[in-house]
Amino acid sequence: MKKPKTLLLIAIALCAAASFFTGGINPYYYDILITIGINIILAVSLNLVTGYTGQFSLGHAGFMAVGAYSSAWMTLTFGFVLGTSLPATGGVYLIALFGGGLAAAAAGLLVGVPSLRLRGDYLAIVTLGFSEIIKGVIQNAEPLGAQRGLGGMVQHTNFFWTYAVVALAIYGILTLVHSTYGSGFLAVRDDEIAAEAMGINTTKYKVLAFVIGAFLAGVAGGLYAHFKQFIHPEGFNFLKSVDIVVMVILGGMGSTAGVCLAAVILTILPEFLRTVSDYTWLPGPVRDLAENRMILYSLLLIILMLTRPQGLFGKMAFIRGKKS
């Protein structure tokens, strides 16, 4: 990390170069590839909130929903104001991505404020409540398609934009937490009361973590909306939030590399399980169970917590909680 800026530029240049070769990829693999990128952004951004700052959130999908819906609404409404050429609509798309991120950041600010008074399980439940409220508002909003879902977005999201955002997100978060200023995040996580006693403005750090995390989740939502071209409130439910949390925990809280790896594994694994039914040498009940991927997923979650609560790649327990 000597010259992080150069690294970032190299990474983005690599994305651009790689995107020339994605045309021939099997669309199914391409779909998985983009989903991996989006999940990395989600996991890395939640890692800032939970892994680095120690604020437990069960509502990350809510921020993603805000970003997805507001950016989709923007491109659907203003998509062609600059003209119909690709640079014009693409420009609107980029503005919409950013705008979606900002809208999500505003929601993050709203959620960050309760975090001043709450911690641990309580905060988790409040964030869960917030994301349910966001879902409820969308379900009642006729201009956003309400319960039918919202479609008709142009597929602007491609390999380059997805992974450029991935590179920016990783770069941004790493430079932030490794800066002198950013060590405040870790201080809040490790011992909030001691940090406060040392004169660190814990309030500011907690809210900041929520705002930045929400912004990135919102951008990820925008990328998602303009890749799948159809979004539905149920796509941003509690299960989606749990998915993201599991990525962060599996990766090891506060380990950006681990979290990225976990996002890759957890995106590919369920797709891999689809092929289990092809292995006819497996006994029938085993295949039946593997078909039901949600049962495996929940078992995995329990076993992971029992055997390696610090995550597959993490070194420390993710939050040194109060000894109660």
Place this chain on the structure above:
Amino acid sequence: MIEFLQQLINGLSQGAIYALIALGYTMVFGVLRFINFAHGDIYMLGAFAGFYTAPKLLSLTGGGPSYGGAALVLVAAMALCAAAGVIIERLCYRPLRAQPRLTVLIAAIGVSLFLENGGQFFFGADPQAFPEIIADSAIELPASWGEFASLTLTIGQLIVIGSTIVLLAALRTIVKYTRTGMAMRALSLNPLAASLMGVNTDAVISFTFAIGSALAGAAGILTSIQQPSIDPLMGINAGLKAFVAAVLGGIGNIPGAALGGVIIGVLEALVVGYINPTYRDPLVFAVLILVLLFKPSGLLGKAEREKV
């Protein structure tokens, strides 16, 4: 006016169910300081326990719906759920007791997802018709009540509210007047001191899970008397609402959980009846957030200072 009173009655009978489930959340939180996310699914297990045992138990008492048979079904479901609760605690939560609370919370989410999806796998995803264990019907109110005679009160509602009161009283007796109850209270005040004083922590925690799960099981049966259609995902919504009820009343506080349940039930009925049902869930969560922001200890809870 009649409509308003009717909504109050509707809300009260639903709130009683929430109260029973909320008690389990509150008791576990009291001794372990963690949110048992899978508690709502125990309620679902209770309903299915009744579904599978009722035909056999009813045939013991003559076959048809009867109060004796219903009581047997209730006891059977409570026993099975108590066992399930104890097993889950033993296998999934006890090994994690020294870990940070959030590790346990994730494990609990895992258990919850497992029960829901396992339920779909083993019981089937289709809703099942719960056998009629008590013939539910409306009670004729005396005509001398004037316009109030048009109110509807069903036997099912009376049974739900009555059973809830009885179970609450029983719980209060256990917690207040038995040695185990005293141990539970000691544990929730100071676990270390309690164990130093010779309280068998493991046994008391198991007992707490048994009681809390048995109450959820009872709620599962009582709901099914009124709403005889059960499915493996029925615990999600009820569990969340009951949790909100527990927090609203002051988590860790037993009368608080009962009060919270009733308030949430009535609030829901009023929102659905007078505003718009689509705002019911968001509004319940908004109440939760407001309570946590302005009175985090809940309506009846005592404020607790964070210690260094």
Place this chain on the structure above:
Amino acid sequence: MIFPALFFGAWISEVNAGPIRVGEFASLTGASASFGQSSHKGTKLAVEEINAAGGVLGRPIELITEDDQSQAGQPATIVRKLISQDKVIAILGEVASSKSLEAAPICQQNKIPMISPASTNPKVTEVGDCIFRVCFIDPFQGTVMSKFARENGWKKIAVLTDVKQDYSVGLAEFFIKDFLANGGQIVREQKYSTGDKDFKPQLTSIKASQPDAVFVPGYYAEVSLIAKQAKLLGLKVPLLGGDGWVGDSLLKVAGKSLDGSFFSSHFSSDDASLMVRNFVEKFKAKYGEVPDDMAALGYDSAMILADAIRTAGTTDSGPLRQAIASTASHAGVTGKITLDPQRNASKSAVILTIGDGGFHFVKKVEP
């Protein structure tokens, strides 16, 4: 020269003799699993029957089913997999309109025909000329029941809608439109969400509005409880509904409380026609339960596809699409199905009434 030719010929015929791959995506697990499993059962039964009768074009059909776990975001990935990985020639699915709407643009881009068994939202087939459905759309069914209510002289109707199902919202919308346009009166509109168990608050409000009948265009899981609680609250008017009412647990849960109510549907399982009787019997033998509408529609979707492959004589997407589009008077278990130029099924509906623990035929309504 002969040897290579023989060899080549054998190779060609082997490719042709391989199974025809058809993709299916359904919610086999998760919140809408009860619908997904039903339609999947019907589809599977149809494919097994087709294969038992020798397949189509002399080749068996291989049904490749993927579970979307009732999760939004999954259908797009799955359909891409089915098309690019499994090389399916057509796709069957989904019950929920929101899932079909997610998958449809991808099928359209790849020119792979998609037949939805039960997505009733008009928008689904508007995606493009490769998207078909075998069920009615909301406007038709909503209007059928409104007409029926008017014929019965009911002037004041209350409506109870499931806001989580666009099917229910759609039916209610078109019912209300037609009913108001013809001088009727909607005295109360109430809503609920899929998965609710307590409807007494809504029913209390509806009872206070004193309707002649209540239109409840929801699914059987909730309708059965609504009926039961309506009777308990002393709401004695008939309930009206749509095809979503048909389900194994409807009468088991509702008991006698639905007696005297009416609903529109695709087929009546006490239909005397040999075809329906056969279907119901085979379904019972295989799964031990009475087929609901989702199962019947899943069955028809697979049968229509098989017929189209026979008509087209090939599995190439162009001719196949054409053949599906020209489906006319297909004798399905859900009635005679003709696909109109908008690729929607135009078929008759039946109105059934409930009594003596069963459904009884009232009348047939032509489109």
